[in-house]
Amino acid sequence: MSRVGKLPVVIPAGVDVSIKEDQISVKGAGGTLSLGQNILVKVLHNNDKLNFEPANESREANAMSGTLRQLVNNMVVGVSKGFEKKLSLVGVGYKAQASGSKLNLSVGFSHPVDIEMPAGITVATPSPTEVVIKGADRQRVGQIAAEIRAVRPPEPYKGKGIRYADEKITIKETKKK
Incomplete structure (x- = not known):
């Protein structure tokens, strides 16, 4: 099981995250970034945190949950700090x-x-x-x-x-x- 994928992404103040069916958009002081969603990963938005869970028990879904989590974390850090x-x-x-x-x-x-x-x-x-x-x-x-x-x-x-x-x-x- 991916350990990176289990960590939540904390959304700082001033950063807006919108989750649509096919993409995740992050908007902040540094600009707007978007990333296509993967069908193997479920994204849960709770208050100021994002959680990533594999959609099934396959190794690919597990690996993609950690990858997608880190890509979204890089987007959040990028629009807030750069x-x-x-x-x-x-x-x-x-x-x-x-x-x-x-x-x-x-x-x-x-x-x-x-x-x-x-x-x-x-x-x-x-x-x-x-x-x-x-x-x-x-x-x-x-x-x-x-x-x-x-x-x-x-x-x-x-x-x-x-x-x-x-x-x-x-x-x-x-x-x-």
Whole structure:
């Protein structure tokens, strides 16, 4: 039995959850997010808590109850507090500049790389070597951060590139004659 699925999702003040036949919508200060419902999971709305129960005794229903519970919890946290990812640029002359919904990267190519942010995602550069991505949707924030990192992933010999702020890079030893 899923232990994550047994925990209720607490709905904080200022967040409105509406459960329809085919989707769950969460509305708050950070925006509105919606998720399609699964037929294997029953969602019960009690005052300021949401409970998730498997619709039957199958393993798939049990697994989906924990998955759906965590996805809805991420939506509730996203519209109330939001999510953020921090990236750092390591390398001589590597810099980033945010202007509106665009991120301009200079990371050793002969041309600058411009990345357009989708709606609901904001990008900021507190310093030229730091990038902060914020948004309500946890999956989209992580996906955009991964796409930015993929422009110039850290290389294993000097560690130059774009990396997550908490990422540890294992530096390889160079070849010896």
